[in-house]
Amino acid sequence: MKLEKLYEKLRSIHGSVGKWWPGTPEEIMVTAILTQNTNWKNVERAMKNIEKTLGKNDILRKLSSLSTERIAHLIKPAGFFNIKAERLKTLLEFLKEYNFNLELLREMPLENLRELLLKIKGIGKETADAILLYALEKPIFVVDSYTKRLLLRIFNIELKDYDEIQKLFMSYYPPDVFLYQELHGLIVEHAKRFCSKKPKCGECPLNKECFYSQMNGLS
């Protein structure tokens, strides 16, 4: 299978997953940090705590007025809560400089904005790009361990470097926010449903076109 066909194929298997990352742009700013090294159920539990305490509106401004310890207490279910509270606090300080007006950030060129986000302690490339793509709707492809796994297994492309993988995808797919949002979501869905650590090639609809299953006679 060709890499440019992956989106179409995954969409035919899983259907449209749309924007995929749930929540308002403000919530996504927060969940992008909370989801580091944990599952989504725990992120939801932490978000419920935040919502119960602060309500649904203006959460960035309200969160920034809390101490790091208080934030840590609220996000406890997401795990690594002290580190994540510090990271959130640093991100919130950055957003405060823009009066929590995400529109101001959206108006900035993608590259400049990415550079600024990457300077924030605790925000790596995957988190920065998730914020850019899902909260700020900038056309940048998010790479994660599932992307690397599918690239290796389906296409026999072994790349470890984040930027190289991102460049590869972005050379095959046009800079379209919705497409990048959905493609990343479909990759995660496929990895969770079929291409887990121990792949379920027998059940996977891609097994006739996948390098790994063909090499191992698993189709």
Ligand code: SF4
């Ligand atoms: S056929 Fe197997 S290795 Fe290939 S994508 Fe499906 S589950 Fe993964």
